[in-house]
Amino acid sequence: MTYNLDGKTAIVTGGASGIGRKTAERFAAEGANVVVADVVTEGGEETVELIESAGGSATFVETDVTDPDAVEAMVQTAVDTYGGLDIAHNNAGIEGENDPLAEQTEANWKQVMDINLTGVWLCLKYELQVMTANREGDGDDGAIVNTSSIAGLSAAGSSAYAASKHGVIGLTRVAATEYAAADVRVNAVCPGVIETPMVEQSAAENPEEIEQFVGMQPLNRMGSPEEIANAVVWLCSDEASFVTGNAYPVDGGFTAL
Numbered sequence: 001m002t003y004n005l006d007g008k009t010a011i012v013t014g015g016a017s018g019i020g021r022k023t024a025e026r027f028a029a030e031g032a033n034v035v036v037a038d039v040v041t042e043g044g045e046e047t048v049e050l051i052e053s054a055g056g057s058a059t060f061v062e063t064d065v066t067d068p069d070a071v072e073a074m075v076q077t078a079v080d081t082y083g084g085l086d087i088a089h090n091n092a093g094i095e096g097e098n099d100p101l102a103e104q105t106e107a108n109w110k111q112v113m114d115i116n117l118t119g120v121w122l123c124l125k126y127e128l129q130v131m132t133a134n135r136e137g138d139g140d141d142g143a144i145v146n147t148s149s150i151a152g153l154s155a156a157g158s159s160a161y162a163a164s165k166h167g168v169i170g171l172t173r174v175a176a177t178e179y180a181a182a183d184v185r186v187n188a189v190c191p192g193v194i195e196t197p198m199v200e201q202s203a204a205e206n207p208e209e210i211e212q213f214v215g216m217q218p219l220n221r222m223g224s225p226e227e228i229a230n231a232v233v234w235l236c237s238d239e240a241s242f243v244t245g246n247a248y249p250v251d252g253g254f255t256a257l
C-alpha cells in the first residue's frame with residue numbers, strides 16, 4: 001500500500017532510532033520532506049542519510065522535546081527549510097525505571113513525565129500554531145500522530161510510564177476536538193511490544209518480563225517498527241480523512257484480551 005504525501009512536510013521526534021526512524025523513512029518514501037528531530041545527533045543524521053540514499057529529502061535538527069525553545073526552533077526549521085508543516089509524529093519517549101511505584105524515584109517520575117507527556121504537549125503547541133496558520137481553508141488537512149502505548153490503555157508499564165502514556169491519549173483527544181474546525185486531525189498510536197533499541201535494552205535487563213508481555217500478545221511475537229510506521233502513515237494520509245481524536249492499538253491483540 002502506498003500513500004501520496006508528495007509535497008508535504010513532516011516532523012518526526014525521536015527520529016534517530018526505532019519507531020521514529022521507520023516513520024521518517026516511510027514518510028519520505030511516500031514523497032514528504034522530513035524534519036528528523038532527536039537529542040541524539042549521530043542517529044538522527046544516520047536517519048537522514050538513509051532517507052537521502054533512498055532518494056528522499058530530510059533534514060536533522062537536534063531537539064530536546066522538553067525544551068520549549070528547541071521545540072519552537074524544530075518547527076521553524078520545517079517552515080524555513082520546506083515552507084510549512086503538514087504532518088507530525090510526536091514520538092520521542094523513554095521507558096524510565098521499571099520498579100514498582102513505591103520504589104521509584106521522584107527524579108524518574110519527573111523525567112518520564114517531562115519527555116513523554118510535556119514533550120508531546122510542547123510539540124503540539126508549536127506545531128498547531130504553524131499548522132493552523134498555514135491551512136487557511138486550502139482543503140488540505142494537517143495530521144498529527146502522538147505515540148502512546150498499550151500502557152496508555154492498560155496497566156502494562158511502570159506507574160510513571162503508564163501515567164505519561166495515558167496522558168498522551170488525553171492530550172490527543174483534546175487537541176483533536178480543539179483543532180478539528182481548523183482541519184488538523186490528531187490521533188495516537190498505542191504500540192504493543194515492538195522490537196526497537198528501547199525493548200532490546202529492557203530485554204537485556206529483564207528477559208522474562210519481555211517474554212511475558214510478548215506472550216500476552218495473541219499474535220505471539222514482537223511487532224516491528226515498520227508495522228507502527230504503517231499505521232502512522234495511514235493516519236497521516238488522506239485515506240484517514242475522517243479519523244480524528246482516536247487512540248489506535250497496534251499491539252498484536254494485547255488489548256483485546
Ligand SMILES: NC(=O)c1ccc[n+]([C@@H]2O[C@H](COP(=O)([O-])OP(=O)(O)OC[C@H]3O[C@@H](n4cnc5c(N)ncnc54)[C@H](O)[C@@H]3O)[C@@H](O)[C@H]2O)c1
Binds near residue numbers: 016193
Ligand atoms: N518499543 C516498544 O515496544 C514501544 C511500545 C509502546 C510505545 N513505545 C513508544 O514508542 C516511542 C518510540 O520508542 P522506540 O521503541 O522507538 O524507542 P527508541 O529508544 O528506539 O527511540 C526513542 C527515541 O527518542 C529519543 N528521545 C529520548 N528522549 C528525547 C528527548 N528528550 N528529546 C528528543 N528525543 C528524545 C531517543 O534518543 C530515541 O532516538 C516512545 O515514545 C515509546 O515510549 C515503544
